[in-house]
Amino acid sequence: MTFRRNIVITGASSGLGEGMARQFAARGHHLALCARRTDRLDALATELRERHAGAVIVTRKLDVNDHDQVFTVFREFRAELGTLDRVIVNAGLGKGQPIGSGRFDANRDTVCTNFVAGLAQCEAALEILREQNAGHLVVVSSFSALRGMPRNLTAYAASKAGIAVLAEGIRVDTLDTPIAVTCLLPGYIESEMTGRAGRTPLLADAGQGARALVRAIEREPARAYVPALPWAPLSALVRVLPARLLRKLG
Template sequence: MTGASAGIGRAVAKQLAASGVGLVLVARDGHRLDELAEELRDNGAGPEVEVLPADLSDLSGLALVEKRVAADEAPIDLLVNNAGLGYEGPFHSQDAIEISETISVNVVALVRLTHVALGSMAARDRGQVILVSSMASLQGMPMTAVYSATKAFITSFGEGLYEEHKGTGVTVTTVLPGLTRTEFHERGRWNLDKWPSVGWQNADAVASATLTAAAKSRPEVITSWHNRALAVITTKAPRHFRRATIGWFTRRN
C-alpha cells in the first residue's frame, strides 16, 4: 500500500485493516507510518502491519519496496499503487526536479511495482492490483500538464493490464477520483480559490468506492456520481470543444 501516510492511502489502509487484511505501509514519512500502524493495532488489526519507509522518487527507495513486493515468503495479494503528487503552475516555469519527482512517483514507481507484483501474482494465478489515477487523466490539463499526463498514462496502462489478465485469477482496477479533501493540493501548491466548492469527496468515500470496485474486479471506477456525470460530458464531447472549455475555465480561474 503506497502513500499510506496521508489522504486516500491512509483511508484505504484503515478500511483494509478493519476487514482483517495484513498491510505493508509505504511512504517517506516513517514517523506517520509508525503512528498509523500503532493505531491500526490498537483498533484490533489482527494480521501483521509492516512499516516500510521509502522514497519512491529515488531508485534505491523504489528497490527496497520492489524487494518486499517480490518476497515469496510473505506474498502480496493486493498491491495498492496510490502514492502520487502533482504541482500546479505554468510548465515552462516549473521546477525541473519537481517535474522529475512527479514522473518518477506517478509513473516509474507505479509501473515497476506493478511489474514485480504481477510477476508473482501471475505465477500464483491470484492477486489484485489497484492503480490510483484521476479524473485529470481524461483530459490534458493546462497548468497541471505534467500531472494530468502522468494520470493519462496510468488510466491507459490499467486498461491494457485489465484486458491482459482477463479470465485469470489476477485483476487490475484503475481508480479515477475527482477533487478530494487531502493534503494533495497544498503539497502541490494548487490555487483552488475559484474552483467550485461542490463535488468534493472525502478520502473515506474514495477509499470505500475503490475497495468496492476492486472486490467486484471492475476495470475502472470513477468514485462519485458527480464525477461520473462529468466524465460522460468530458468523454463524449468533441476533443477541440473539451480542450477549449478546460482552457477557458483555467484562464478564468
C-alpha cells in the first residue's frame, strides 16, 4: 500500500471532510484543507497541529463554485507542499427539493456544487497528478447515486450519479498509469447534511463513518460503499428495487 503523504481535502470545515482530516492527521499525513468557512477551518488546523507534532496543515478559503479559484488553490497547495499525493473531492451540497415545486434555485445550486464544481476539482487535480505522473484522486459520491430518487433527493442523487460516472471515466482514462482513482459511495453518516434528514437506524456516527471512509480510501479501490456493512449488500437490493418501494426511500 502506497503511503500518500500530502493530502488535499475540499469541504474540510465540517462533516465528512472534517472527520477525514482528523483521521488522516492521526495517521501521519500532511494536509491541505480548504472550505468556505475559514473560522472553522482555521480552528481545525490549529487543533490538529497541537495534537499531532510535526504535522503540516495548510489551509485556504475556497468556494468550489468559483472554478478559477479551485485551480489557483490547488496549485498553491502543490507549491507549498511540493507534491499533491492524494486529492479528495469532498465538498458538496444537499439542499434539493422536489422537481416542479418551485425550487429550481435549490436544485440548481445542488447540481452545480456537486457536479460542475466537482468537475472543476477533478480537472484541477488531474492537471497536477498528470504532470507529477503520480497520485490518487478520490471522489466522494453517494449511495443515492445508484438510482433515481424521489422528492428532495432527486436532483441530489442525479448530481452524485454524475460525479460517480465522471470518476469512473477518469479511472478508465488513467488505467495503466501511476494515477489511481477511487469513487466512494457513503451511506448515511452523521453530518450537518444527514442531520437535516432526521434519524435513521442505518445512520453511522461521525467517528465510525470517518474511520470507514479513511480505511476505504487507503485501500484505493475503484469503488467502495461506506461503511461496507450494510451498504455493500444493500446496493444489490437497491439496484433491482421496484419503483414503488424505491419511492419510500425519499
